[in-house]
Amino acid sequence: MKQSLRQMLECRWSARHVQRYLDADPSASLTPQEVQRLEEHLDVCARCTQVVQEHRALHHALTLTLGPTSLPDEDAVDRLRRFVAGLDEEGPPS
Amino acid sequence: MWNEQGTVGSDRSQTFAEVVEPEIEVMLRVAYSLTSRHADAEDLVQEALLRAYRALDRFDGRHPRAWLLTILRRTHLNMQRRTRPDLVDDWSVLQGHRPAFGAATTASSEQTYLDATLPTQLVRALRELDPRFRAAVLLVDVHDLSYAEAAAVLGVPVGTVMSRLSRARDRLRRRLGPDVLTQGGSS
Ligand SMILES: [Zn+2]
Numbered sequence: 001m002k003q004s005l006r007q008m009l010e011c012r013w014s015a016r017h018v019q020r021y022l023d024a025d026p027s028a029s030l031t032p033q034e035v036q037r038l039e040e041h042l043d044v045c046a047r048c049t050q051v052v053q054e055h056r057a058l059h060h061a062l063t064l065t066l067g068p069t070s071l072p073d074e075d076a077v078d079r080l081r082r083f084v085a086g087l088d089e090e091g092p093p094s
Numbered sequence: 095m096w097n098e099q100g101t102v103g104s105d106r107s108q109t110f111a112e113v114v115e116p117e118i119e120v121m122l123r124v125a126y127s128l129t130s131r132h133a134d135a136e137d138l139v140q141e142a143l144l145r146a147y148r149a150l151d152r153f154d155g156r157h158p159r160a161w162l163l164t165i166l167r168r169t170h171l172n173m174q175r176r177t178r179p180d181l182v183d184d185w186s187v188l189q190g191h192r193p194a195f196g197a198a199t200t201a202s203s204e205q206t207y208l209d210a211t212l213p214t215q216l217v218r219a220l221r222e223l224d225p226r227f228r229a230a231v232l233l234v235d236v237h238d239l240s241y242a243e244a245a246a247v248l249g250v251p252v253g254t255v256m257s258r259l260s261r262a263r264d265r266l267r268r269r270l271g272p273d274v275l276t277q278g279g280s281s
Contacts, residue, residue: 019260023234025241027252050276054267057275062235065213076136080118083140087107087147 010041014048022055110147113158118143120159121166123237124247127229128170142169160246163239167247212274219269227262230255235263 020028021038030038042049121142125135146153146165153161220228226248233244234255241259245252267275 019256019263023241027241028256050272051267054272054275055263058263058267058270059235061212061216061275062231065216066232066236073132076122076132077118079136080122080139080143081115084111084114084118084143084147085107087110087144 014041117159117162127232142166160243163243163246167249219266227258230258231262
């Protein structure tokens with residue numbers, strides 16, 4: 001009973017932190033202690049591990065499905081580079 | 095910081111080019127997801143670059159990408175008002191998308207779960223999302239922007255990006271279900 005309550009609280013805590021764990025974004029990174037706490041929970045909790053795997057699979061699917069269409073075409077990048085270089089000739093803007 | 099008053103021509107534009115060049119690709123990628131046609135995306139970036147050039151004096155030199163993406167968003171809003179707002183959607187990239195089967199980028203281990211049904215279901219699930227949630231997921235998961243960069247594009251705080259992202263992903267995950275997402279991929 002006590003054990004399962006603790007487990008439940010850890011699952012809830014993990015659910016709240018899993019996104020920041022997976023994204024590891026500089027503006028919202030977890031502390032090393034938080035990372036450790038989450039990883040220790042993942043070691044013993046199949047359900048939260050499954051959630052993490054689904055998040056990873058979703059990210060891969062999004063990248064693989066939609067990634068290629070969002071590759072910028074090189075000609076467009078070149079044209080924009082030339083545009084930036086050409087700003088010089090307009091002289092200082094008003 | 096970048097430009098004293100009265101500095102002319104080439105110094106200024108050289109500084110500008112140095113700041114902007116590395117960010118042109120990401121601007122274009124984001125623009126693709128903001129507009130419905132590639133030609134519009136290029137126009138949008140060009141217009142944003144021009145505005146950025148004019149606003150260079152007000153740039154403090156920090157976080158050039160976020161600065162440029164903020165200008166890109168404002169430019170987009172402005173152009174929308176001028177043209178047809180109904181046409182412009184953050185996810186129009188989805189409408190013409192072709193799943194990249196057999197593409198060189200597809201690793202073989204990933205191919206095993208990337209069953210033919212997944213892209214179709216994924217696109218459908220994305221279509222059903224609230225546009226604000228969809229935008230967050232496209233910017234971060236597909237375009238690989240940081241939270242702060244996505245916040246700059248969307249014009250919302252980082253915390254809002256995080257909560258939209260979380261809700262979007264949970265919905266997609268539930269909609270697709272564990273069988274579709276991790277089929278055959280048990281470990
Ligand atoms: Zn758990």
